[in-house]
Amino acid sequence: MSFVRRGWRNVREAGPRRLALTIVLLLAALVVARFSWSMLGLSPAEAAFYDIRAYTAASRAAVDQDPRIVLVEYDDDVLSELPQRQPLDRRVLIAALRNLDTMGAKAIGLDIIFDQPQPQDEELIELLRSMKTPVRIAYLSGEVADEHIIWKQQDNLDKFMARLEGSDARPVNVLQQNSFGVTRLFPPLDDRLPPLMARSMLEAGGEGSKTMPGYTGAIRFRLGSRDGQDDTAESGKSAVSEPLYPAFPVTLFADPEIASGFTEMVQDRYVLVGSNLVDVDRVSTTLTNGTGYRPPGMWVHADMIAQMLDGAELPKPPPITLWLLAFLFVTMAILTGLLEWGSWRIYALFGAQFAIMLGIPFVLHFQGIDTYGLPAIGWLAGWIIAFTAVTSAARAAGAVQRNFAQGALGKYLPREMAKEIIDNPELLALHGEKKAIYVLFSDLEGFTKMSHAITPEMVAKLLNRYLEMLSQVVLDHGGVIDKFVGDAVVAFWGAPIAKDDDGTRAAKAGYAVWQAGEAFRAEVAAMDPNLPKIGKTRVGLHYGEAVVGNFGGDTRIQYTALGDSMNTAARLEAGNKALDSSVMASREFAERSGLDWWRPMGRIVLRGRAQPVDIMEPAPDFPVEDRKVLLQAMILSEKNNTDAVELIEKVSARHPEDAALANLLHRMRNLGEGNAYVLG
Structure with a gap:
């Protein structure tokens, strides 16, 4: 959980x-x-899936031919021998009904609409009124199904039915409940229509207790165990080799001698008379997609009769x-x-x-x-x-x-670097690796002394503002903020992701940090003239190897750099005070910066160090010719320091207010071993 x-x-x-x-x-x-x-988009899919399981269930529970219902059909072979195709020949129907009436059927259902007057109507009506076997005759109402019958047809049908009143030949509803063009359900009760054919036939046959009154659920369509549902006739039409219900052509019952031989097939059965034509009254059912066969509508009535006889009222x-x-x-x-x-x-x-x-x-x-609706x-x-x-x-x-996380990292790393680390967190795995980096170390002169003279709240306000300004400079130049030590800012370039222009960015950042410090001094002076004066920001820059990575443990880690290069940068920063400068870089740093604004400022031995360091100062506004003279002097000092001092004197004379240059002249006159000046 x-x-x-x-x-x-x-x-x-x-x-x-x-x-x-x-x-x-x-x-x-x-x-x-x-x-x-x-739902419009899902209901067709639900219906199709219902058909799949209905066909699967029917296939698993195939049954033998059901003899309780007999189909008497007008098929295409029958019509080919009769003088007319539509309406169905009533002379054959009259003869068949006369013989069927003597064969002891429980009820006869005529799935035929008598909506067109024929010369044989008088004889047919007389026969229907006189039949001993209950007859149920298909009826449609334009009020409910106007797409199936027009006004003139309705008028003819109503007149035909009116002449049967008082007899046991009664109208029944043969409309079938369609959903998405497929018959799947028992039709709902409708006061505008007579009873459903299947129910009315069971009542007429003395089995009214089995009519499942009020049931409007799924029709239980079945497959016969020997159905040839996927067989194909020579004409290319889908065919059924042996239907689920015994089926005979209507002409067979029209001949008394032939019909008498089928008495046992009809006696105590429900007989449905209708068409089984290729192009008339074909119905898609839940089995159609599986079998590829669209049965005649009469077969659907047979399926409903069989379902009621079995008491298969499917629970929902x-x-x-x-x-x-x-x-x-x-x-x-x-x-x-x-x-x-x-x-x-x-x-x-x-x-x-x-x-x-x-x-x-x-x-x-x-x-x-009943999973219809599931x-x-x-x-x-x-x-x-x-x-x-x-x-x-x-x-x-x-x-x-x-x-x-990116915003949090963005307080220490450049935004693009923070994004890359978020995408590749392995870059900040708990380990260290040796990398060559560009280090920046800065400090604010006089801030500690000033902090003793003002309130703690003001100290915090000024310090936060100062660190915010310097941090922004570092991040804007693509650096990583290593740490804050009081008012000191430590940053580096080249890790965790090295860029080709790291040296240039670091050099420009070092100079910009000093400028930001000057802007901070002006901002504090304008804020309150009574505040103690703040000194300048000093910056040390160095390039060298360091072990960079996450150090600590699984519960708390710090991403930092460790090594001599960090110490060198810190001592260069501190050396600015003795050198009368603000920004000082090692020659290793300056040479890799890709900038030409450096002026050589001699060779010194930093406090606590033994090896001398050649130092360079960024001076973008210093004349190029004078910069070249200083470089010449540094080279000359290796062999003849006196001549080198003379060159520096000339340059210093042209810049009398340049304290750092005057400091260089002093140091060149007082070199120690290895042409280096030892800072005290």
Whole structure:
């Protein structure tokens, strides 16, 4: 659970607005997971997935031919022998009904619409009124299904039915409930229509207790164990080699001698009479995508009769169950989104959850549950929405944390370097490595003395302002702030990421730090004339090797540089006081800076050091010719220091106010061993 808690903490850190959006998306995910069957983009997918499991379940539970229902058909072979195709020849129908009436059927259903007057209507009506076998005749109402019947047809149909009133030949509803062009459900009750054909036939056959009154759930379409649903006739049309129900051409029953031989096939059966034509009244069912076969509408009535006879009223999961499942899967998505697992484990978890969401509908369907309306695709879509909402919030929190970390690092590192370290955290691993770096060491002259003369609050205010100004200079020039030591700033270039222009940046930063110190002095003087005067900022610059890295432990570390180069830079900074200068660099530093503004300032032995150091001072405004003379003097001093001093005297005379130059002249006149001046 620690993974989840850490993930939840990340989500909360995304901020209140992002958290509010996440909650809205999670509520949307819950709605999708519950009501996907009613959503435009998901309902067709739900219906298609329902058909897949309906076909799979039907294939697993194939049955033998069902003899309780007999189909008497006008097929294409029959019509090829009759004088007309539409409307269906009523002379054959009259003869067939007359013979069927003697064969003891429980009820006869005519899936034929009598909406066009024919010369044989009088004979047909007389026969229907006189039949002993209950007859149920297809009826349509333009008020409900205006796309199936026009006004004139309706008028003819109503007149035909009116003449049958008082007999046991009654109108029945043959409209089938379509969803997305596919018949899947029992039609709902409608007061504008007569009873459903299947129910009315069972009532007429003395089995009214089996009519499943009020049931509007899924039709249990079945496959026969010897169905040839995927067979193809020579004409290229889909064919069925042996249908689920016994089926015979209507002409067979029109001949009394032939019909008598089928009495046992009809007796105590439900007989449906209708068309089985290639281009008329074909219906897509839940099995159509699997079988490739669209049965005639009469077969759907047969399936509903068989389902009622079997008492197969498919139960639906109650709404509370659907809500609980929707909540469960959204919760699963939330928890999965909060997990911080490795790739293979999280993918395995994805697979397991998807298998559960897609497998539950199949299991329920195989158990005889009506899964029409079960939001299987909705569960998956809701899961995806919830998972995306949580993970995007976590990513947003990660971005916030990244920005915070980058901002925090940005107080010590240049912004682009901080970004690279965030992207590649191994750059700051807990170890040190030897690197050649450019070191800057600065100090503010007189600040310690001044701090004793003012309030602590003012000390803190001035110190923060001073360090802010110098830090900004370092970061603007791509340096790494190593540490603050009181008012001293230590920085370096070349680690953790080295750049080609590190020397140039470091040199310019050193000069800019001195300028920032001068600006700070002016700012403090303008702030309060009564404040003690602040001295200048002194800067030491050196290039050399140092061990750079994270030092400390797992609980607390410091990224710093250690080595002689750091000490040399610090002593160069301190040497500025004795040299009457502000910024001083070693020759190693100056030569690698790529700048031409340096003037040589002799060779000195720093306090506490044995080896002399050639020092250079940045002087961008110093005349180029005088800079060349100073360089010539430094070279000449190796052989003839007297002549070198004369050259420096001439340069110093041209710049009488240059204290550092006068200091150089003094030192050149008092060189020690190795042509170096030892600082006291």
